[in-house]
Amino acid sequence: MNLAELNKIAEAMVAPGKGILAADESSTTIKKRFDAINVECTEDNRRDYREMLFRSAEGMKNISGVILFDETLWQKAKDGTALVDIITKAGAIPGIKVDEGAQPIPNCPGEVVTVGLDRLSERLAKYHKAGVRFAKWRGIIDVGPHIPSYTCVSANAHALARYAALCQAAQIVPIVEPEVLMDGAHDIDTCMQVSEWLLKETFQQLYYQKVALEGIVLKPNMIVPGKKSGTKASVEEVAEKTVKVLKACVPGAVPGIAFLSGGQSDEDATAHLDAMNKFGNLPWALTFSYGRALQAAPQKAWAGKSENVAAAQRAFTHRAKMNGLAALGQWKQDLEKKAA
Ligand code: 13P
Numbered sequence: 001m002n003l004a005e006l007n008k009i010a011e012a013m014v015a016p017g018k019g020i021l022a023a024d025e026s027s028t029t030i031k032k033r034f035d036a037i038n039v040e041c042t043e044d045n046r047r048d049y050r051e052m053l054f055r056s057a058e059g060m061k062n063i064s065g066v067i068l069f070d071e072t073l074w075q076k077a078k079d080g081t082a083l084v085d086i087i088t089k090a091g092a093i094p095g096i097k098v099d100e101g102a103q104p105i106p107n108c109p110g111e112v113v114t115v116g117l118d119r120l121s122e123r124l125a126k127y128h129k130a131g132v133r134f135a136k137w138r139g140i141i142d143v144g145p146h147i148p149s150y151t152c153v154s155a156n157a158h159a160l161a162r163y164a165a166l167c168q169a170a171q172i173v174p175i176v177e178p179e180v181l182m183d184g185a186h187d188i189d190t191c192m193q194v195s196e197w198l199l200k201e202t203f204q205q206l207y208y209q210k211v212a213l214e215g216i217v218l219k220p221n222m223i224v225p226g227k228k229s230g231t232k233a234s235v236e237e238v239a240e241k242t243v244k245v246l247k248a249c250v251p252g253a254v255p256g257i258a259f260l261s262g263g264q265s266d267e268d269a270t271a272h273l274d275a276m277n278k279f280g281n282l283p284w285a286l287t288f289s290y291g292r293a294l295q296a297a298p299q300k301a302w303a304g305k306s307e308n309v310a311a312a313q314r315a316f317t318h319r320a321k322m323n324g325l326a327a328l329g330q331w332k333q334d335l336e337k338k339a340a
Pocket of ligand 1: 022177260261262263289291292293
């Protein structure tokens with residue numbers, strides 16, 4: 001492992017004012033997104049949609065890296081250019097989702113563990129050859145009356161750490177993504193407790209697997225109440241509680257933390273990130289690695305019609321710029337109003 005090179009990539013992924021575009025929706029997830037805008041989920045439509053994002057020259061200025069789904073890595077744009085070359089030309093680093101989804105954990109009703117470790121090193125070698133320099137693996141922890149169990153937290157943390165070690169051995173920076181879902185009816189303090197537990201367990205397992213923290217990027221959830229709780233926390237509370245948990249759990253050796261949006265509204269995801277960066281004096285860079293919070297607006301504007309491409313690219317550019325400012329703690333709410 002060349003740690004200096006891994007560290008350089010990780011630092012570039014969280015460079016000031018830049019963040020990651022998570023465009024790695026699996027075939028089932030992208031179908032859900034396309035269904036919502038009445039677009040047929042064909043290979044060509046998936047290609048056209050993603051090509052449109054990667055060709056948003058202005059928006060890509062705030063994007064340090066793009067997480068791809070396997071299919072996209074090998075796709076060519078209409079003019080024959082490889083999509084991965086469009087990304088690189090835009091100054092972003094190509095990344096890849098390598099987990100193979102989640103499976104039920106025996107004896108743990110309602111809980112899942114992420115799978116895909118078998119033959120992962122072979123896949124990583126192939127991806128590195130294709131120009132991929134970072135990867136993503138997501139562990140999903142649901143919160144409910146009797147969950148999560150220790151079985152679920154430890155199994156997911158262990159898998160994340162095994163994945164991270166295999167990535168580093170292949171000269172690929174692992175995005176370590178332990179996600180506490182915001183789907184439940186739990187309050188913000190429960191989210192805080194479960195997230196702290198999951199992060200502590202994850203860093204313990206990373207240590208056991210001898211993962212070099214200087215060569216990873218952490219992708220956690222923010223500390224928010226569950227969607228079904230009927231409560232909403234203030235921007236200040238989310239920012240304070242998220243930073244408190246991260247300071248307690250994430251060593252300063254980690255170059256950067258790139259949040260997932262997890263189902264927050266576009267503007268909440270931006271406002272929360274901005275408020276955390278306004279605190280200043282943090283041991284790691286704090287930025288975004290958003291899927292929905294970067295893509296919901298362009299998807300709606302596009303609706304599968306070629307005549308809407310420019311409007312969709314403007315919508316994507318706007319969100320990328322707002323989040324780029326939030327990564328610097330320089331976002332202002334009137335910038336959203338002006339755009340509207
Ligand atoms: P969201 O920002 O939509 O949560 O997606 C990020 C991601 O990559 C989830 O794994």
